[in-house]
């Protein structure tokens with residue numbers, strides 16, 4: 701009788717727990733060596749409900765690890781100039797070690813310009829051009845949080861990425877593009893698919909080749925389970941609100957019958973992403989005390 705083998709689940713909550721324990725130890729060691737704890741600031745413009753909920757989960761994780769986390773709410777109508785001045789003040793404050801600009805920002809704010817005003821050593825999310833350049837060269841440990849979380853999931857499978865056929869679907873600046881660089885650093889053979897790949901009718905063909913598939917698009921169950929190569933590792937970054945709750949970009953129930961490992965949504969990449977933000981905070985702190 702034929703038996704179906706289900707994928708092993710890449711449990712983000714469990715992985716986040718393990719990583720938090722490691723970071724907690726590091727924070728204790730750094731505190732005993734320097735007498736200080738990293739102080740991280742999240743600059744939020746306005747106080748939109750879902751942004752606040754996300755910030756609260758960051759605060760909870762920071763506290764679990766033993767870091768100081770402060771949420772600063774600026775008025776919804778703060779000007780670009782006022783915001784930049786405020787960032788420069790934080791840059792100059794030796795008691796602030798990490799800064800992030802909470803997204804989304806209002807439409808009158810130029811996010812890239814603000815991100816590039818961050819002191820690169822305090823750039824919690826690894827989003828200013830200096831850190832992106834350093835990531836390309838493999839010269840910084842401060843890297844965008846979601847790609848870092850995907851890399852931790854892949855590492856947890858114990859599988860070497862060297863020479864593996866990896867397909868990334870989605871080429872955004874915060875997920876797909878930086879992730880492709882991190883995968884290249886591990887000598888994977890990387891293909892990056894995007895909207896034009898779908899328009900050309902080639903998405904399924906690329907996905908069918910993937911030994912490791914990472915999807916970060918934001919379209920509910922765009923990737924059909926039947927497209928997935930048998931035994932592939934599947935990391936689903938997508939978060940999509942549908943009538944019955946939250947689903948990813950991959951048709952999970954079918955995909956899990958073909959994959960060897962798969963992340964659930966929710967409970968896969970998300971919980972690890974917040975921990976990666978804290979890891980960047982610790983790295984930023986280390987860079988500043990080393991100076």
Ligand code: NAD
Pocket residue numbers: 846869870871872873874875876893894895896897898903916917918919922937938939940969970973
């Ligand atoms: P984005 O909108 O900035 O980019 C989407 C990418 O998908 C683009 O490169 C686009 O070309 C591509 N795309 C769109 N339609 C496509 C199609 N039909 N076929 C192939 N490619 C297509 O999105 P983003 O900010 O990178 O986020 C992607 C998803 O990941 C969203 O669901 C978001 O909520 C989620 N996300 C999750 C986390 C987390 O921590 N779990 C973090 C960030 C983003």
